[in-house]
Amino acid sequence: MRSRREYPEHPLVGVGGLIHKDGKILLIRRKFEPNKGRWTPPGGLLEVGEDPQEAAQREVREELGLEVEVEGLLHVANEVIKDDEGRVKFHFVLVDYLMRPLGEKVTLNEESDEFAWFEPSAIEGLNSTANTKLIARKYVEAMARRERP
Amino acid sequence: MRSRREYPEHPLVGVGGLIHKDGKILLIRRKFEPNKGRWTPPGGLLEVGEDPQEAAQREVREELGLEVEVEGLLHVANEVIKDDEGRVKFHFVLVDYLMRPLGEKVTLNEESDEFAWFEPSAIEGLNSTANTKLIARKYVEAMARRERP
Numbered sequence: 110m111r112s113r114r115e116y117p118e119h120p121l122v123g124v125g126g127l128i129h130k131d132g133k134i135l136l137i138r139r140k141f142e143p144n145k146g147r148w149t150p151p152g153g154l155l156e157v158g159e160d161p162q163e164a165a166q167r168e169v170r171e172e173l174g175l176e177v178e179v180e181g182l183l184h185v186a187n188e189v190i191k192d193d194e195g196r197v198k199f200h201f202v203l204v205d206y207l208m209r210p211l212g213e214k215v216t217l218n219e220e221s222d223e224f225a226w227f228e229p230s231a232i233e234g235l236n237s238t239a240n241t242k243l244i245a246r247k248y249v250e251a252m253a254r255r256e257r258p
Numbered sequence: 259m260r261s262r263r264e265y266p267e268h269p270l271v272g273v274g275g276l277i278h279k280d281g282k283i284l285l286i287r288r289k290f291e292p293n294k295g296r297w298t299p300p301g302g303l304l305e306v307g308e309d310p311q312e313a314a315q316r317e318v319r320e321e322l323g324l325e326v327e328v329e330g331l332l333h334v335a336n337e338v339i340k341d342d343e344g345r346v347k348f349h350f351v352l353v354d355y356l357m358r359p360l361g362e363k364v365t366l367n368e369e370s371d372e373f374a375w376f377e378p379s380a381i382e383g384l385n386s387t388a389n390t391k392l393i394a395r396k397y398v399e400a401m402a403r404r405e406r407p
Contacts, residue, residue, distance in 0.1 A: 120304050122269050122351045155269050158346040160336050182334055185353055187309050197307040202271045202353065204334055 114143075114154070115198055123201040124165040125152025126208040127183055127248055128175070133228055134248060135210075136241065137172065137221035143190055143199045148237040150205060150244065151221075165206045173224065174216035177208040184247045186240040205244055207251060263292075263303070264347055272350040273314040274301025275357040276332055276393055277324070282377055283397060284359075285390065286321065286370035292339055292348045297386040299354060299393065300370075314355045322373065323365035326357040333396045335389040354393055356400065 114121060127150050128135040136148040153168040155161055162179050169177050183205045190199040215224055227235070229245040263270060276299050277284040285297040302317040304310055311328050318326050332354045339348040364373055376384070378394040 117268075117306060119266075119268065120271050120306055120308075122271060155351065157266060157269055157349050158338055159269075161334065161351060185310065185331055185334060189307055200306050202304065202310060202351070204351065204353075 117200055120200040120202050122155040123152055123203045124155050124161045125150045125205045126165045126169045127205055127244055128208045128210050133226040135226055138223040140220055140222050144238050148235045149241045161204050172218050172220055176211040180207045180209055183207040184244050188240055266349055269349040269351050271304040272301055272352045273304050273310050274299045274354045275314045275318045276354055276397055277357045277359050282375040284375055287372040289369055289371050293387050297384045298390045310353050321367050321369055325360040327360055329356045329358055332356040333393050337389055
C-alpha cells in the first residue's frame with residue numbers, strides 16, 4: 110500500500126513536540142513508516158488551514174493523550190528519505206516546538222508501541238533518527254541559554 | 259488562471275530570507291499573488307528533495323541576483339489566505355532565515371518591481387503583510403539578543 114505521503118509533489122509539513130520535564134525529554138517508538146521502529150518526538154502532518162503550533166498540540170493530544178503548553182519554536186529540520194533508485198520517497202519539513210506537559214498520564218494511540226523519558230545524552234545509543242538526535246542537541250543548547258544570567 | 263499553489267491538498271513550504279545590513283532589512287514589492295503589490299522578504303517554494311536553507315539562498319539568488327550567507331533560522335510563520343466563501347485558497351508555512359549579503363548589487367527578476375532597504379520600524383507604515391511585520395519584530399528581538407553581553 111502506497112500512502113499519500115510517499116513520492117510527494119511538494120514537501121509536506123510535519124509538526125512535532127519536544128516535551129520536556131526535569132531535564133528529560135519524551136520520545137515514542139513509531140509503529141509505522143517512515144522511521145518505523147525508531148524513537149522520535151510525537152508529531153504528524155499539518156493540515157490545510159491549521160496553525161502549526163496548534164497542530165503540534167493536537168498531535169500530542171492524539172498520540173499521547175496529553176495536554177501541553179508550547180514554550181516556543183525549537184527547530185526546523187529537513188527529512189528526506191530516498192528509495193533504492195535515489196528518488197525522493199519522503200520529504201518532510203519538520204517544525205518542532207518545545208513543550209511542557211500539563212498532566213502526568215500518557216496514553217498511547219495506535220501509532221506507537223512505547224514511550225519513555227530520556228536524558229538528552231542517552232539518545233545517542235538509541236535506534237533513533239538523525240533529526241531526533243539533532244533536536245536533542247538543540248534542546249540542550251536551549252536549556253543552556255535559559256540558565257545564562 | 260488558477261496556479262497549482264491555490265487550494266492546496268497540503269500546506270506548502272515557503273522559504274525566505276531576511277537580508278540585513280547595518281540594521282536595515284531588504285524587502286521587495288511583489289508583482290504576483292499571493293500578496294501582489296505588497297512588500298515582503300524575497301522567497302519562494304521549497305522543492306522536493308531540497309534543503310530549506312539552500313532553497314532560501316536559491317530564491318534570493320534568483321530574485322535579487324545576490325549571494326548571501328545564512329546566519330540562522332529567524333522565524334516560522336503560518337500564512338493562510340481564504341477566499342470569499344471562507345475556503346483556504348493559499349496555505350504556506352513560511353520558514354525565514356536571517357541572512358547577510360555577500361555582494362552589493364541587486365538585480366530584480368520578473369517577480370518584483372521594487373526593492374528597498376528599510377529600518378525595521380519603518381515597515382509599520384508600508385503596504386506589507388502581517389507576517390512581514392512579525393518577522394521585522396523578530397529581527398529587532400534577535401539583534402537585541404546579540405547585543406546582550
